[in-house]
Amino acid sequence: MTTLPESTEKKLGLVIDLDICVGCHACAVSCKEWNTGGYGAPLSDQDPYGEDPTGTWLNRIHTYEVQPEDAPAQIVHFPRSCLHCEDAPCVTVCPTGASYKRAEDGIVLVNEDACMGCGLCAWACPYGARELDAAAGVMKKCTLCVDRIYNEHIPEEERKPACVRSCPAGARHFGDLGDPDSDVSKLVAERGGVDLMPEQGTKPVNQYLPPRPKDSMDTPPLNLADMAEPAPSGMLGWLDKALERLG
Amino acid sequence: MHPAPSIIVFTVLSGLGLGLMAWIGLGFGPATGAFPWVACILALGITGFGGVASAGHLARPDRAWRAFSQWRSSWLSREACLMIATIGLFAIYAALWLLWGTRIWLLGAVMAALAVATVYATAMIYAQLKTVPRWSSAPTPTMFLGVGLGGGYLTLQAVLAISGVGGSVLGMVAALAVTMLSIAHWRQKARGLNRDADGSTLETATGLGDIGKVRLLEPPHTGTNYLLKEMAYQVGRNRSEQLVRAGWVLGGALPLLLAGLALLIGGWVLPLALLCHIAGMMAFRWLFFAEAEHVQALYYGRG
Numbered sequence: 165m166t167t168l169p170e171s172t173e174k175k176l177g178l179v180i181d182l183d184i185c186v187g188c189h190a191c192a193v194s195c196k197e198w199n200t201g202g203y204g205a206p207l208s209d210q211d212p213y214g215e216d217p218t219g220t221w222l223n224r225i226h227t228y229e230v231q232p233e234d235a236p237a238q239i240v241h242f243p244r245s246c247l248h249c250e251d252a253p254c255v256t257v258c259p260t261g262a263s264y265k266r267a268e269d270g271i272v273l274v275n276e277d278a279c280m281g282c283g284l285c286a287w288a289c290p291y292g293a294r295e296l297d298a299a300a301g302v303m304k305k306c307t308l309c310v311d312r313i314y315n316e317h318i319p320e321e322e323r324k325p326a327c328v329r330s331c332p333a334g335a336r337h338f339g340d341l342g343d344p345d346s347d348v349s350k351l352v353a354e355r356g357g358v359d360l361m362p363e364q365g366t367k368p369v370n371q372y373l374p375p376r377p378k379d380s381m382d383t384p385p386l387n388l389a390d391m392a393e394p395a396p397s398g399m400l401g402w403l404d405k406a407l408e409r410l411g
Numbered sequence: 412m413h414p415a416p417s418i419i420v421f422t423v424l425s426g427l428g429l430g431l432m433a434w435i436g437l438g439f440g441p442a443t444g445a446f447p448w449v450a451c452i453l454a455l456g457i458t459g460f461g462g463v464a465s466a467g468h469l470a471r472p473d474r475a476w477r478a479f480s481q482w483r484s485s486w487l488s489r490e491a492c493l494m495i496a497t498i499g500l501f502a503i504y505a506a507l508w509l510l511w512g513t514r515i516w517l518l519g520a521v522m523a524a525l526a527v528a529t530v531y532a533t534a535m536i537y538a539q540l541k542t543v544p545r546w547s548s549a550p551t552p553t554m555f556l557g558v559g560l561g562g563g564y565l566t567l568q569a570v571l572a573i574s575g576v577g578g579s580v581l582g583m584v585a586a587l588a589v590t591m592l593s594i595a596h597w598r599q600k601a602r603g604l605n606r607d608a609d610g611s612t613l614e615t616a617t618g619l620g621d622i623g624k625v626r627l628l629e630p631p632h633t634g635t636n637y638l639l640k641e642m643a644y645q646v647g648r649n650r651s652e653q654l655v656r657a658g659w660v661l662g663g664a665l666p667l668l669l670a671g672l673a674l675l676i677g678g679w680v681l682p683l684a685l686l687c688h689i690a691g692m693m694a695f696r697w698l699f700f701a702e703a704e705h706v707q708a709l710y711y712g713r714g
């Protein structure tokens with residue numbers, strides 16, 4: 165059914181720390197690697213080694229420049245994937261019942277056997293989180309690695325979304341954002357996590373932690389060259405002066 | 412938004428065909444001459460052709476039957492259900508009329524209401540999308556209904572003319588006035604409704620607005636992808652201006668001229684006026700998609 169559940173038992177989602185992300189794309193690559201062999205149809209590429217390669221990805225990493233009014237510009241790497249919204253507009257527009265939000269954990273999924281590839285859910289999503297696979301003709305999106313997180317056939321430390329597991333910087337966290345005592349909820353409270361495009365009214369579950377404020381130098385050093393060549397002292401200082409007198 | 416030919420053909424033709432069905436259902440047109448046959452076959456043919464064209468937009472048309480299941484929540488599903496119900500009732504109404512010569516007014520009225528509801532549901536597929544302010548913040552349902560019912564009435568007059576039972580030039584002029592005014596009104600209200608019209612910016616999209624102004628430094632990929640092809644379509648200003656002119660001329664001015672000409676040289680030119688009108692509506696529908704901007708493209712630095 166493409167009506168949304170009134171509430172979900174859990175709100176599983178990601179917390180992405182924009183202060184830490186280094187923009188290495190490891191999460192995107194490991195997402196593609198896991199999901200092309202996991203849940204549903206593979207994530208196909210078209211003309212992958214040719215002149216005009218395109219393909220399906222569930223996670224894409226943008227890099228932005230933020231220009232504060234009175235400080236130097238900052239670079240922020242920005243991973244973008246499905247936010248598993250509470251009021252997911254992609255679910256209610258679906259005409260076939262393929263798109264749904266799970267009542268037990270809040271994950272938004274596509275039943276690929278029922279998807280007719282009309283693309284309306286991708287139009288309804290403000291975040292660009294859904295891509296129609298050109299080979300399979302069905303809508304692909306982040307599954308929160310539903311085939312990893314409950315998978316008892318893999319070691320316990322692997323039961324996290326592939327992107328979280330692979331992040332070398334520890335910028336990605338996974339947990340229940342519906343439980344105020346969970347690690348991710350505490351992190352969001354502590355760091356002031358934000359909703360993306362709150363004006364769209366989607367109530368995203370995934371949260372983004374903004375970069376920590378940069379400190380600023382109140383009084384810059386007067387002469388940087390002097391700092392690079394400190395005045396010699398002691399034995400070296402005596403030698404320096406002696407040579408200067410000779411010179 | 413990407414202007415897919417299948418959706419343009421579908422929305423224009425099915426709107427017009429459903430409009431014609433609504434007028435027939437309301438009892439318009441005489442039972443004399445070839446009119447009943449031509450009108451009913453044309454209404455079914457145009458609407459049906461439009462419906463089949465819509466399947467061209469699906470990546471998996473073999474699963475289109477599933478679209479009848481989610482009428483409780485989905486406007487696209489409601490449109491599919493209403494469309495089938497309208498066509499089914501129209502087929503019964505037409506069969507009774509053509510074979511037994513009776514027009515059941517209640518059946519016709521219910522069918523006409525369903526036809527109007529179908530056009531409304533089509534419009535709501537677009538009007539519901541908060542992600543495309545040009546569709547959701549402009550009077551899209553009014554425009555679709557105006558164009559569909561106006562086009563349907565125009566078709567009715569053209570059929571009357573070729574069936575040799577008259578066809579009113581005044582009716583043609585009224586129908587053209589309704590369609591063109593609906594479009595003019597919509598275009599006026601839609602002016603400036605770009606992707607940032609409802610307050611979405613790259614700053615709200617990234618949550619970085621508290622720090623400062625955000626701009627894209629490096630996109631995630633150097634090539635294109637589904638998102639850019641589908642939701643970041645850019646129409647050149649020159650092309651858009653040419654198409655607006657083509658829309659007014661083909662959709663309104665030429666049919667008006669031909670309707671006037673019909674007074675002098677006979678009603679056989681009215682079908683030509685209808686064809687011109689449909690071509691003009693296709694130009695406007697192409698622009699309806701091509702000029703609409705999606706908030707998602709903000710992430711790709713499209714302002």
